[in-house]
Amino acid sequence: VIAVDHPSSSVEALYATGHWLLGAERFADAAIVFRTMALAAPTDERAWLALGACHEGIGQLKIAASLYELASAAAAPALRCTIARARLLRALGRDDEALDTFERARELALEQGDDALVAVVDHDLRAAS
Amino acid sequence: MTAVAPAAATAAVMPGGGVLASGISPGVVSLLPAPEQPVGSIESLYALMEQTSAQQQKDGKVAVEGKFEAKRVALQKFQEELKKASEEKSSNVFGTLAKIGAVAAAAVATVCTLGSAAPLLVGVAVAISAGGFVVGETKCLDFMGEGVSKWVGLGMAVCGTVLSCGAGAGAGVSGSGGTAVDALQSGSTIASGCQTVDSAVHQHRADGHQIEAKAAQHQMQRIQDAVEEIISELQDGKEASGRRSEAVNKIVETEGQTLFIAAGGQRS
Numbered sequence A: 001v002i003a004v005d006h007p008s009s010s011v012e013a014l015y016a017t018g019h020w021l022l023g024a025e026r027f028a029d030a031a032i033v034f035r036t037m038a039l040a041a042p043t044d045e046r047a048w049l050a051l052g053a054c055h056e057g058i059g060q061l062k063i064a065a066s067l068y069e070l071a072s073a074a075a076a077p078a079l080r081c082t083i084a085r086a087r088l089l090r091a092l093g094r095d096d097e098a099l100d101t102f103e104r105a106r107e108l109a110l111e112q113g114d115d116a117l118v119a120v121v122d123h124d125l126r127a128a129s
Numbered sequence B: 001m002t003a004v005a006p007a008a009a010t011a012a013v014m015p016g017g018g019v020l021a022s023g024i025s026p027g028v029v030s031l032l033p034a035p036e037q038p039v040g041s042i043e044s045l046y047a048l049m050e051q052t053s054a055q056q057q058k059d060g061k062v063a064v065e066g067k068f069e070a071k072r073v074a075l076q077k078f079q080e081e082l083k084k085a086s087e088e089k090s091s092n093v094f095g096t097l098a099k100i101g102a103v104a105a106a107a108v109a110t111v112c113t114l115g116s117a118a119p120l121l122v123g124v125a126v127a128i129s130a131g132g133f134v135v136g137e138t139k140c141l142d143f144m145g146e147g148v149s150k151w152v153g154l155g156m157a158v159c160g161t162v163l164s165c166g167a168g169a170g171a172g173v174s175g176s177g178g179t180a181v182d183a184l185q186s187g188s189t190i191a192s193g194c195q196t197v198d199s200a201v202h203q204h205r206a207d208g209h210q211i212e213a214k215a216a217q218h219q220m221q222r223i224q225d226a227v228e229e230i231i232s233e234l235q236d237g238k239e240a241s242g243r244r245s246e247a248v249n250k251i252v253e254t255e256g257q258t259l260f261i262a263a264g265g266q267r268s
Helices: A008-023 A027-040 A045-057 A061-074 A079-091 A095-112 A115-128 B042-088 B093-113 B118-135 B146-165 B179-204 B210-235 B237-262
Strands: none
Touching: A008 A027, A008 A045, A027 A045, A027 B118, A045 A061, A045 A079, A045 B118, A061 A079, A061 B118, A079 A095, A079 A115, A095 A115
């Protein structure tokens, strides 16, 4: 296992392939692709987000939550992973943690000026309350 | 990253239109942006395969030279901490394990990566992910319980802290072959140590808590088995290289299928 830098075209090819596999619910195959992508481009948040989704797909929620959390260090600020983690915590019934995480996600979205994600978080917060 | 959608109420709908199983928490996949390029860049994947192979050869040579010394130092540090922890006779098995794991992870991160812990972080995360699938799609690592999850989480947090104080997530990623394998080997050491601690704690609390201690011991055994399985999966460089090539070949084959479908054919 080696973490190396690859040309963005290769990373994009991996992401496109993994995304397609994930859409086909081939979670194990998709996970192989996204792990390769995570090694090739660890700062790309999409790899961690998608890898977490693969684990969610087979019911490994705690591993997924750990991967989303890890993304905040490896691919900071990892706003989407923060939102995904908040949703997961809510699904796990850890409502207080979920709420805190949603709030943090909202702050990050505002900092980044990402109106679309602010709207997404607001929608989630309304659903949670 | 572009496309996002508010969480769907019942199922996670992908930008491309796919719908995932209900096992996915609502809306997670809707966070995944659509790919910037269509599936089908076979040339890029072949380039990736070629580069990976070349990088492996280059990194392997460098990694082997420092590997044994780094392992020796890390193991020594770990054993010292293990001895200290055993003497503390902690009544909290997982608390002790977390401490041991954190110390060992920090030591290994420092020793093996010479200050750049990004590859370790990535390696640990990928190993955990791979371990999940090694264990099986239904027999997930989650069965190990909340305590183990915290332990793993703490290990990650330590790595993250080392990372954030170090060269940064993006820097120093190249040319660090073998580091993840080192991490896994250290993980095995940690698991072995954990079992030792577990045994010590078991003995210490044997009078009143035999059942609890046995359960913990079984959990540690499961962790060790899982870690060892991951190591055997990754340790043999030649086989691992073959598997990587196989994985990339699989990707290429998938892309071929996708192109075929896109061209109007039917999936085999």
